[in-house]
Amino acid sequence: MIHYARIYSFYNSLALKLLRIGIFIWLLALIYSSLSFKFSLTTSSSNIPILFLSIFLMWEIFFRFKVIRISPLVLVKDNDGSNIYNSFTLEALSIFTKSVSSIDIIKTLLHKPTIIFILQKAGFMEKDMHLIEISKGSMANLAFENCRNINSKYVTTMDIFAAYVLLTEDRSQLMFNKELKKEELINILYWAKNTNLQEENNSPLQIAFEGEGMGEGWVTGWTLETSKHVTDITKDALSKKPMFLGREEQYREAIEALSRNKSVLLVGEPGSGRRSLVNALAFESFTGRIKGSLYHQRFYQVLVDSLLAGIQNQGQLEERLNNIVSEIAHSGNVIVFIPNFENILGSSTFNTDLSGALIPYMEKGIIKIIASITPGSYGKFVEPKHSLASVFEIIKLEEPDKDSAFRMLLRKTPEIEKNSKIAISYKAIVSVSNLAGKYLQDRVMPGDGVRLLEDTANAVLLSGRKIIEAQDVTDKVEAKSKIAVGAPKEEERNLLLHLENELSKYVVGQKDAVFGVSEALRRLRTGLNDKEKPISFLFLGPTGVGKTRTAKALSSIYFKGENKMIRFDMSEYSTEESVRRFLGGLTGANGITDAVREHPFSLILLDEFEKSSPKIIDLFLQVLDDGRLTDNMSRTVSFTDTIIIATSNAASEYIREEVVKKKAVDDNFQKNLLEILQEKGVFRPELLNRFDGIIVFKPLGKEEVLQIVGLMLDDLSRKLLEKDISVNFDEKITEKIAKEGFDEQFGARPLARFIQNNIEDLLAQKMLKEEIRRGNKVFVSANDANIITVAVS
Numbered sequence: 001m002i003h004y005a006r007i008y009s010f011y012n013s014l015a016l017k018l019l020r021i022g023i024f025i026w027l028l029a030l031i032y033s034s035l036s037f038k039f040s041l042t043t044s045s046s047n048i049p050i051l052f053l054s055i056f057l058m059w060e061i062f063f064r065f066k067v068i069r070i071s072p073l074v075l076v077k078d079n080d081g082s083n084i085y086n087s088f089t090l091e092a093l094s095i096f097t098k099s100v101s102s103i104d105i106i107k108t109l110l111h112k113p114t115i116i117f118i119l120q121k122a123g124f125m126e127k128d129m130h131l132i133e134i135s136k137g138s139m140a141n142l143a144f145e146n147c148r149n150i151n152s153k154y155v156t157t158m159d160i161f162a163a164y165v166l167l168t169e170d171r172s173q174l175m176f177n178k179e180l181k182k183e184e185l186i187n188i189l190y191w192a193k194n195t196n197l198q199e200e201n202n203s204p205l206q207i208a209f210e211g212e213g214m215g216e217g218w219v220t221g222w223t224l225e226t227s228k229h230v231t232d233i234t235k236d237a238l239s240k241k242p243m244f245l246g247r248e249e250q251y252r253e254a255i256e257a258l259s260r261n262k263s264v265l266l267v268g269e270p271g272s273g274r275r276s277l278v279n280a281l282a283f284e285s286f287t288g289r290i291k292g293s294l295y296h297q298r299f300y301q302v303l304v305d306s307l308l309a310g311i312q313n314q315g316q317l318e319e320r321l322n323n324i325v326s327e328i329a330h331s332g333n334v335i336v337f338i339p340n341f342e343n344i345l346g347s348s349t350f351n352t353d354l355s356g357a358l359i360p361y362m363e364k365g366i367i368k369i370i371a372s373i374t375p376g377s378y379g380k381f382v383e384p385k386h387s388l389a390s391v392f393e394i395i396k397l398e399e400p401d402k403d404s405a406f407r408m409l410l411r412k413t414p415e416i417e418k419n420s421k422i423a424i425s426y427k428a429i430v431s432v433s434n435l436a437g438k439y440l441q442d443r444v445m446p447g448d449g450v451r452l453l454e455d456t457a458n459a460v461l462l463s464g465r466k467i468i469e470a471q472d473v474t475d476k477v478e479a480k481s482k483i484a485v486g487a488p489k490e491e492e493r494n495l496l497l498h499l500e501n502e503l504s505k506y507v508v509g510q511k512d513a514v515f516g517v518s519e520a521l522r523r524l525r526t527g528l529n530d531k532e533k534p535i536s537f538l539f540l541g542p543t544g545v546g547k548t549r550t551a552k553a554l555s556s557i558y559f560k561g562e563n564k565m566i567r568f569d570m571s572e573y574s575t576e577e578s579v580r581r582f583l584g585g586l587t588g589a590n591g592i593t594d595a596v597r598e599h600p601f602s603l604i605l606l607d608e609f610e611k612s613s614p615k616i617i618d619l620f621l622q623v624l625d626d627g628r629l630t631d632n633m634s635r636t637v638s639f640t641d642t643i644i645i646a647t648s649n650a651a652s653e654y655i656r657e658e659v660v661k662k663k664a665v666d667d668n669f670q671k672n673l674l675e676i677l678q679e680k681g682v683f684r685p686e687l688l689n690r691f692d693g694i695i696v697f698k699p700l701g702k703e704e705v706l707q708i709v710g711l712m713l714d715d716l717s718r719k720l721l722e723k724d725i726s727v728n729f730d731e732k733i734t735e736k737i738a739k740e741g742f743d744e745q746f747g748a749r750p751l752a753r754f755i756q757n758n759i760e761d762l763l764a765q766k767m768l769k770e771e772i773r774r775g776n777k778v779f780v781s782a783n784d785a786n787i788i789t790v791a792v793s
Helices: 002-011 014-036 044-067 090-098 102-109 113-122 136-149 157-167 182-195 234-239 248-259 274-286 304-308 314-331 355-363 375-382 386-390 402-420 426-439 447-463 470-481 490-497 499-504 511-526 547-557 578-583 592-598 614-626 652-660 667-679 702-721 731-741 749-768
Strands: 230-232 263-267 298-302 334-338 368-373 392-396 535-540 565-569 603-607 628-630 636-638 643-648 693-696 726-729 777-782 788-792
Touching: 002 044, 002 090, 014 044, 090 102, 090 136, 090 157, 102 136, 102 157, 113 157, 113 182, 136 157, 136 182, 157 182, 182 402, 182 426, 230 234, 234 274, 234 298, 248 263, 248 274, 248 368, 248 392, 263 274, 263 375, 274 298, 274 334, 274 368, 304 314, 314 334, 314 355, 355 386, 368 375, 386 392, 402 426, 402 447, 426 447, 426 470, 447 470, 490 499, 490 511, 499 511, 499 547, 511 535, 511 547, 511 643, 511 693, 535 547, 547 565, 547 603, 547 643, 565 592, 578 592, 578 614, 592 603, 592 628, 592 636, 614 628, 614 643, 652 667, 667 693, 702 726, 702 731, 702 749, 731 749, 731 777, 749 777, 749 788
Parallel strands: 263 368, 263 392, 298 334, 334 368, 535 643, 535 693, 565 603, 603 643, 726 777
Antiparallel strands: 230 298, 628 636, 777 788
């Protein structure tokens, strides 16, 4: 191989290239001159230059289509490391043989299109490259190891360049300055090698005929009736070569099952690659790469709405179905694809079950069907019907792991770039990988990532730009999901840093609660929280001490309105029958999953949580642990971007009694409180341990009550100021409200009612009598007889 590399290097040197061009021009000139002087073509004077030109062209053809297409001797995976150069491509090895130093190698590589691709995707500029001398051997060894780690066939020039960047990073800081890690450069290398395949797959030229031969379709039966109710998906598959990276095992299982005349049921969530796998089968079958009974098959997708159109009764439907099955069976080269298989199994969409009519044909292998269905629908419609499940080969497509899904995105990116005519940066793909789950909650990777990338490309194209950056992806996700996923901007940073001060304007006497909630929100927005679960709190304390008020204040200040809060009175969900209604996914009932699906970035308030049905509390064991909940329609909803606050009045008497005794509300106090809750069977230990914080709200003292009254009166003043009426309240009226409106059992809640009945009603009457008008100044107080007085000026 080393000899071929030297020949390749010598033959592609500048001097020899110029010499070859000169020889070609000289031979053409000789032939032209011979013809110009009208020498006979049979004479020796014209035959000689033609002979040499023929020899020259044959050598050039031989060199181009044989020599430079020679594959390395050993695949990387089969190389034991004793001679790693046996796994180098001819181009990579030739650069090593002709270059004296590593700097010479890099200077040569920087002008190659494949290396320019890596530079662009990594955000490197050629001027950023620091030419640092290192050992050629260490470059070769690291390039070989990187290839082995990403399961490449051979070591290419791209691997050599990536190895150089990694080995010089300590001195160049090139990746550090671009905020790239080693793993990310390896991903860019993987991307480059799968986009620029020629060097690694430069095998000898072979002639291959793809597709059916002329008239081959005439030997199969016509499908005139079938064509009315199907669409040909082979054409779609041929327009772009489908990929099934990470689905090789499922692909092999599907081929084996169909080869045995057994139908296939693909079970997976939307976005898991079910359709891509079918398209891959259609493509490989049409091109003749699948032999045997799957050679040159036609793949048709059933249009269920067309199939059922005009049908009056079950008899007509079975007659139409029998005609279609007869045509397919006679044709001998049709495989039927039925997406959303539950649609013909009695789901609410079409309310028609065709399984009984299809089972006999599938049992005998008369027709071959590929169907797709979600795991939830599979459990509901297929598993209970043993006769239906038995005629299928069940193939499950689980969501791929993060690394595999990311590499699927990298493989899909060139197609998106080509279609949208927009370049995509590596950081943008990283952003897609991290945020895709928040963009389309009803889909999984890689499908939701591809959709996000395509939608972002369209948005960037409309903006007139030519490259997608990470911020473009963030903006798209935030616009659609209403989830704050980007780094906090200046206004939000300032709010987060001073959130305690803002909350304290609305919540009085509960410093621990205000601090705990503020800290949690800061962790959430800086990415320091557990990303697999929501932030959650249990607020414990007597009625009317600010538990609900704290949640409302947070929703108003941070989530821009109390109406952004998802609130449930859990006393309404205490029975077993109410569990389904609370869960959601039912027609006419707006449960918790429905609310979170619509507002994934929100605050959830569960008032009087201890009154919930035990089954609902069991559900929250899952929610608080892994951040997911499945509704009645078997759809999984993510709670990872929510803040859950559960309130409870349980053990409020214990809290009140201990505070009266001047006991400090410290860790020991909380430990005793939780023991009481467990002893009384209010909450189980496994639930309490799942909350991020358990906060005790203390009973309100006189000073706190006066502050709350002041806040309530300030609210009333603001309402009247909107009507151009200025209102002031003195200390006498404040103390009167605090004394007469406060109730130790119900806390601050009766205060609002007291103000409403005794002050708002009085002011309303005076406004209707026009005793108070726009522009007036109103002074509210209490006289010596403790009677409320209103002075107007």
